[in-house]
Amino acid sequence: MKITLNPNYVLKNDDGCVLLIGKRLLVDDDTSDDSVISVIHPFHAMILSFVNGDEYDNILDKVSEQLQISREKVKKFIDPLIENTKPVGPLYKNIQLGFPKNTIIKSNQKKLTSYNINDFKYDYIDMRLKRHKTPSNIILMINNKCATNCIYCYADKRHPTDCKIPLVRIKEIIAEARSLNAVNFNLIGGEVFFVQKMERIIKNLFGI
Numbered sequence: 001m002k003i004t005l006n007p008n009y010v011l012k013n014d015d016g017c018v019l020l021i022g023k024r025l026l027v028d029d030d031t032s033d034d035s036v037i038s039v040i041h042p043f044h045a046m047i048l049s050f051v052n053g054d055e056y057d058n059i060l061d062k063v064s065e066q067l068q069i070s071r072e073k074v075k076k077f078i079d080p081l082i083e084n085t086k087p088v089g090p091l092y093k094n095i096q097l098g099f100p101k102n103t104i105i106k107s108n109q110k111k112l113t114s115y116n117i118n119d120f121k122y123d124y125i126d127m128r129l130k131r132h133k134t135p136s137n138i139i140l141m142i143n144n145k146c147a148t149n150c151i152y153c154y155a156d157k158r159h160p161t162d163c164k165i166p167l168v169r170i171k172e173i174i175a176e177a178r179s180l181n182a183v184n185f186n187l188i189g190g191e192v193f194f195v196q197k198m199e200r201i202i203k204n205l206f207g208i
């Protein structure tokens, strides 16, 4: 059996802890919880870094060998998270501490997720609920020009503005969002397709 960390969840470094965040998907998908923002221990994130589409037994062996814990302890941690139908871990002030449904899924695809255990080696642990260190949901409002005039429009169009941000800077912003493991990057206007470089921006967003 091959298993992987559900690719609809992202592990993200924070201040003394790791956040496990659900991606907002464009289509309905009940195999994950897109609203979850969970605080997990960095050591658990290190274990999950090995859960990347490899055979179950190989993963147990690798974690046990590299993190110097018994195979039984690794199994005890991983097994309840494989296709778990309910969250595993306590709720605290309506925030899930622990692991959402289907944290780990069975998969025949190799390397659906890719994390490095060294990214989760911290000098200190701080599992308190607090403001996150970096943004996870990023909105780039690229212009406010639009051909229509919806009554519910959120854009302040009193001073119509074209996109003045150079393409190279937009690419830097997208790269920075990726490096922060942001789970959503929303590109909004106005009418974004008024921006001539939009095709290149979208290709960059999708890594084409």
Ligand code: SF4
Pocket (backbone or CB within 6 Å): 146, 147, 148, 149, 150, 152, 153, 154, 155, 189, 190, 191
């Ligand atoms: S920016 Fe969006 S909401 Fe506002 S008028 Fe244009 S289409 Fe409508």
